Amino acid sequence: MSDEVFQQNLDNERGLRPGGPFLIQMLFKEPVAMPGKDEMTAVIEKHIGAVECFCHNDKTAGFATLEHIAEFKDGKGPAQLMVMGCTSFKGDGFDAFLMSQMWDCQEDRERIFQECQYQVVAIDMLAAALPALERANLDADFLDALAELYPTCEAFYFQNCGKLFLAEDVRSHQIEGPDRFIRFGVNVRFFNIQGTKDMLIDTVGMSTLFLPDLQYHFHGMNPNWVVNHAYNVASYILANDNPVEDGETMDGIMDGQISWRVQWKCQYEDALIQPPREVLDINMGKYASGGR
Template identity: 55%
Template sequence: MGLFDKFKKQEKTHDVFQQDLSHKESPGSVFVIHLLMREKCDMPNKEIMTSVMQKHLGDVECFCHNKDICGFAVKKHKLEFEEGLMPVQLMITGCTDREEHKIDEFTKSQMWDCMEDRDRILAECKYQVSAMDMLARGMEYKERGDMLMDYMEALVEMYPQCEAILFQTSGKMFTAAQIREHKIQRESRFIYFAVNVRFFNIEGTNDMMVDTIGMSTLYLPDLQYHFHGIDQNWIVNHAYNLLSYIYDNNNPIESGETVDGITAGKMDRNVQWKCHYEDAMIQPSRGVLDIYMNEYASGGRDY
């Protein structure tokens, strides 16, 4: 399991949030990307949009284009339906007021990848364009992951005025410049951009929690670590490593199996941490792969 080289240092915060598992995540659901804008913009020219989409996604057909909505059929990505083979559709909305889509404090607290710019971006960007995939639920998971990241890269080229990108499922946000200038390997893009590794202190205890959100888009498991007495940034790095392993290998991990743990911040085959599938402790409600960290583990376990 190779090291995932880039991750954001997770600092302890003093925000206090309540557990709320009333919202249930829907695996495989529509993937939504929000492009945040300072100024309201018009839908780009059809020919320009088509040219950029073809550059990043291959042969596409623009089947609708007006001030409110634009849609593309991506011809190389097709799925079988009752009506026969149909291409996946990628949709883009017109620019709207972001007041209708306020971001809660819980989500804001986990925007680690642009924490220094977060408040400025959210204050200055009063408009957004939303982009999503349709008819994509049944795609092979890596094919969908690659397509979504190609789409992301097309969007920031198509909208040069875009200030930042927000992924709805994971709550992860990047500046548009971070995306335009990235050097992330193609096979690592989905984990890096679309999956959020979150960090929480458990109030009134020395316990901490690292979990992930975003893998369910591809029907892969998110992770959960409930622990104490070890640097949380080591666990964040471990989570990115494990996510990459799961993504690269179509999740071969069964309940009761083990993964390499950590010694002095590095992966160590001589340390084995047991894995079990269980319900998430922190919202949204979903199934996760819980990592039991031996002497660092917190909370009761049946294993």
């Protein structure tokens, strides 16, 4: 748990762009070559289904996903997956605020940022027009393919949500379906509110799928219970295309477990902690802090 004090900053912080590209940074200790066209095509097809490689050189490889067709106002076309060539990486580009929320790699993050001086960036394109569930599965399949294509990768950083993982944790995961996106593409953050006993837990990353992030402002409850609740709610929202309406209630927590006996009211608000974005604020009843 970090003791560093951070300032709320919703005025000068650039807001998240809903539906923006899902961006993966693979970090390496040594330079790495772009895998061959045939190898990349075979591995990506194994994880994603039929693709067409429309460009491949040392700097860029691009693949059209023939089974994931995005529909636009003026037509339709396949979502695209892009892999960039290896470039230099500077770990000192991450500020203390971002690093404080890298919960999945706390012991290794400083070592990774010191030892890894190279990166390969991968993104999806035109995927924002896909249904949220389809895009989540596509991005998770793409991640699995990248983990196989780049065996010397040391760590994965997910820019949309600020999560950092050791590569071995990505390669060895046993998660199936869209919960893979929740695991790697959505970060549940935790903050103590200075000078009070209040805590704030929120998510970052759901807006990539045009879904709401979550926010809990509370006191008097084990924050680990709330983190678990947040991941469960995020999974539910993704699996059901966000059925939660403003003013509705959802199951809360009783004795550490999610229970229908406790109902918490939900409403859409502006986020209390940067980046600026709309969130689904969950009022935790007698544990709630602040005014709504």
